Amino acid sequence: MSLAAASVVRAAEEFVPPGPSTFDLPPVFSVAGIGVTKPMLQLVLAAILVFGFFYLAVRQRAMVPGRLQYMGEAGYSFVRNSISRDIIGQHDFARYTPYLFALFFFLLLNNWFGSIPFIQFPTFSRASMAYALAGLSWLVYNLAGMSRHGFFGYLKLQCVPANITGPILVLLIPLEFFSNIVVRPVTLALRLFANMFAGHLLVILFAIGGEYLLLEGSLLVKPAGILAWVLFILISFLELLVQFLQAYVFVLLNAMYISGAVADEH
Amino acid sequence: MTGSLNMIGYGLAAIGPGIGIGLIFAAYINGVARQPEAQSRLQSIAILGFALAEALAIIGIALAFVLN
Numbered sequence: 369m370s371l372a373a374a375s376v377v378r379a380a381e382e383f384v385p386p387g388p389s390t391f392d393l394p395p396v397f398s399v400a401g402i403g404v405t406k407p408m409l410q411l412v413l414a415a416i417l418v419f420g421f422f423y424l425a426v427r428q429r430a431m432v433p434g435r436l437q438y439m440g441e442a443g444y445s446f447v448r449n450s451i452s453r454d455i456i457g458q459h460d461f462a463r464y465t466p467y468l469f470a471l472f473f474f475l476l477l478n479n480w481f482g483s484i485p486f487i488q489f490p491t492f493s494r495a496s497m498a499y500a501l502a503g504l505s506w507l508v509y510n511l512a513g514m515s516r517h518g519f520f521g522y523l524k525l526q527c528v529p530a531n532i533t534g535p536i537l538v539l540l541i542p543l544e545f546f547s548n549i550v551v552r553p554v555t556l557a558l559r560l561f562a563n564m565f566a567g568h569l570l571v572i573l574f575a576i577g578g579e580y581l582l583l584e585g586s587l588l589v590k591p592a593g594i595l596a597w598v599l600f601i602l603i604s605f606l607e608l609l610v611q612f613l614q615a616y617v618f619v620l621l622n623a624m625y626i627s628g629a630v631a632d633e634h
Numbered sequence: 635m636t637g638s639l640n641m642i643g644y645g646l647a648a649i650g651p652g653i654g655i656g657l658i659f660a661a662y663i664n665g666v667a668r669q670p671e672a673q674s675r676l677q678s679i680a681i682l683g684f685a686l687a688e689a690l691a692i693i694g695i696a697l698a699f700v701l702n
Contacts, residue, residue, distance in 0.1 A: 620682070
């Protein structure tokens with residue numbers, strides 16, 4: 369292909385905006401006919417990293433903590449005190465802290481994978497991953513409630529609002545059941561998924577849109593490409609915050625659901 | 635210029651949750667300014683309200699991509 373022909377081809381190249389298909393990654397390798405994709409590997413990597421970090425941090429158990437131990441303890445006490453103890457309450461929180469703690473750091477790392485160089489793919493921008501995690505949380509809070517109140521006692525606690533009698537209950541019981549048992553895991557999963565998905569899409573859009581304007585645009589449009597890249601950097605920092613906030617909200621809502629499930633009847 | 639009307643619809647649908655989240659955090663900031671020692675209690679309530687209001691915008695963005 370001559371140089372002229374190449375430039376014609378490049379000029380004819382159209383801008384392809386990123387869409388949901390951007391997230392369909394090809395399998396890295398396949399085991400027994402099942403393709404193993406990048407987000408699957410990231411889940412395993414995150415589990416290993418979180419375990420490894422906290423294992424190393426607490427191995428010494430020094431009375432005067434070193435730098436690593438101090439970081440580990442600060443992370444643990446953040447989840448234990450400001451999420452678990454404040455929400456679930458002094459009486460029950462110790463039982464559920466390990467789950468919330470592991471969940472928080474697993475989520476945080478998986479979300480930050482969206483911004484860490486060379487990985488740059490938030491694991492939970494695949495909806496199935498978020499559904500699996502929300503399903504696990506659904507099991508935890510429902511089983512916690514059932515082991516405390518018994519099966520029917522728990523259903524009564526969740527579905528029958530306190531201090532309400534009469535025919536209005538016919539309307540309220542299905543609504544409460546729907547909102548407390550059915551919809552909760554769905555919104556939990558969708559919130560995480562859609563935030564990661566939309567944030568990553570936005571970052572990609574600014575990155576490749578800016579590149580397209582810089583390379584293909586006329587001289588007058590090129591500054592817009594630079595502006596797009598400045599915004600790309602700023603939005604990446606916003607994403608770091610959103611990724612942390614989503615991990616926090618997910619665990620906070622989990623703690624609230626558990627605290628509602630194990631609460632005493634009023 | 636081509637595109638999907640879904641995105642305009644989603645933009646309109648995001649106004650409601652946007653206003654709602656603004657009101658929630660305005661009330662939270664107000665509360666903390668009046669009574670700083672209540673911050674830790676108000677924070678979890680504010681985040682809960684924020685999450686509930688945000689769920690509407692989230693459902694909107696999911697539907698904007700799903701419905702064609």
